[in-house]
Amino acid sequence: MFDFQQPVLRTDISGMPLEWIDYKRAVTLVTLDQVAYTCGDFELSIAGGRNRITGEQSIVEINSIIATQGHFRSTPGEGARYSPPLHNLPLFQRDGYLCLYCGDKFHYRELSRDHVTPFSQGGQDTWTNVVTACVRCNNFKAGRTPEEAGMALLAIPFTPTRAEYIFLQGKRILADQMEFLKSHFPRTSPLRNRT
Numbered sequence: 001m002f003d004f005q006q007p008v009l010r011t012d013i014s015g016m017p018l019e020w021i022d023y024k025r026a027v028t029l030v031t032l033d034q035v036a037y038t039c040g041d042f043e044l045s046i047a048g049g050r051n052r053i054t055g056e057q058s059i060v061e062i063n064s065i066i067a068t069q070g071h072f073r074s075t076p077g078e079g080a081r082y083s084p085p086l087h088n089l090p091l092f093q094r095d096g097y098l099c100l101y102c103g104d105k106f107h108y109r110e111l112s113r114d115h116v117t118p119f120s121q122g123g124q125d126t127w128t129n130v131v132t133a134c135v136r137c138n139n140f141k142a143g144r145t146p147e148e149a150g151m152a153l154l155a156i157p158f159t160p161t162r163a164e165y166i167f168l169q170g171k172r173i174l175a176d177q178m179e180f181l182k183s184h185f186p187r188t189s190p191l192r193n194r195t
Helices: 023-031 088-094 135-141 162-168 175-182
Strands: 008-011 017-021 035-050 057-068 111-115 130-134
Touching: 008 023, 008 175, 017 023, 017 162, 023 035, 023 057, 035 175, 057 175, 088 111, 088 130, 088 162, 111 135, 130 135, 162 175
Parallel strands: 008 057
Antiparallel strands: 008 017, 035 057, 111 130
């Protein structure tokens, strides 16, 4: 049974994951003939209006993954320097809701964004300079580097690729969508073993 809250994964025509969309947007893309092909498990059949002349009812079928017309256009050389927007939810997802100092797992509300190199020492608010930290560890570290605070960093922060970022956005992901996204993860991605 389809859950109307379940997002649909939209890709470009080459299969590059682009974004999560709701079923209403997916129906709009289908009716505007913008869908090049679909894949993934069949998800939803939506009954539309009736043809005034024939009396036939229109049916729109939505799959869990839809590829839309056109190609994603990135700027030259962007692939190597792509950096998605930095928000706490995907950051905490990237780090598995673990404090990367004490190693304990926490609820979202008990976590904070820590700058490995603090702003006061020239650090930036970038994926490669932020980690998930519990409030206690973040307060203890304060405006110091991990070395200055005598704290070991348990993992090296990294910038997620487009596919990894889509995974990290906190949506409920179906098995076929997860398999599709993982096929776009780098071989060395620490996210490969997550379900």
